[in-house]
Amino acid sequence: MRRLVVPADYDRVYDIYMHESVVPFLGFDPMPRMAFGKVFDPLFESGCFYVYEVDGEVTGFYKAQRHVGRTAHVAYLGTLAVAPEAQGRGIAMGMMQDALARLWRAGITRIELTVEADNHRAIAFYEHLGFVHEGTQRAAYKRASDTGYVDELMYGLLRSD
Numbered sequence: 001m002r003r004l005v006v007p008a009d010y011d012r013v014y015d016i017y018m019h020e021s022v023v024p025f026l027g028f029d030p031m032p033r034m035a036f037g038k039v040f041d042p043l044f045e046s047g048c049f050y051v052y053e054v055d056g057e058v059t060g061f062y063k064a065q066r067h068v069g070r071t072a073h074v075a076y077l078g079t080l081a082v083a084p085e086a087q088g089r090g091i092a093m094g095m096m097q098d099a100l101a102r103l104w105r106a107g108i109t110r111i112e113l114t115v116e117a118d119n120h121r122a123i124a125f126y127e128h129l130g131f132v133h134e135g136t137q138r139a140a141y142k143r144a145s146d147t148g149y150v151d152e153l154m155y156g157l158l159r160s161d
Contacts, residue, residue: 002098004048008067010040012058013051016083019038025119026079043079044093052095059086060095064103074110075103096129100157109159117151118155131155 004135005013014036016022023030028039043063052060060082065080067074077099082092113131115122127133134156139149 002050002095002102003053005044005051009051009058010036011059013040013043013143016058016061016081021084021122022081022120024143024145025116025122026081029061044053049079050099052091052098054086054091059083059091062095062099064099066106066108073108074112075106075108077111077113080113092125096125100129104159111157114152114156115155123153124156129157131157 013020013130014033017026017028017039018033018036020030031039034139046063046065048065049063050061051058052062055148061082062080063078065076065078067076079080080092082095100111113126114137115126117123117136132155133153135154137152137154138156140152141150143150
């Protein structure tokens with residue numbers, strides 16, 4: 001079940017986001033729990049950050065934000081993660097199918113996302129869902145633990161009627 005994030009989700013979102021297998025592929029380097037407010041607060045305040053629950057437990061999250069103006073038919077999906085202990089159970093697929101269905105019903109006809117070029121599992125997952133690689137931002141991403149930069153890949157999915 002998808003729902004908007006609430007302040008009480010802070011610790012669970014932190015635990016998933018900062019897990020060693022998740023944090024390399026999200027936008028911030030590891031940080032202490034108390035410092036995570038600089039990440040969590042803007043997500044909460046955006047009004048478009050969702051947690052995904054299975055049996056009452058938060059097992060994943062994502063942000064789905066509709067563009068405005070001439071690009072109001074477009075939504076951006078980001079900050080997508082599934083709890084490591086829940087991976088391999090189809091949760092990411094269920095979460096994405098639900099997100100896509102909701103966006104299509106809302107009138108979105110194009111969905112965009114970005115993914116780090118070294119996140120091979122996510123790339124295969126997005127391509128399986130029909131997302132198409134549309135471009136590369138070279139040397140766009142730098143983790144504190146890496147010596148070099150990582151390319152960020154831009155993907156898009158068009159609604160097919």
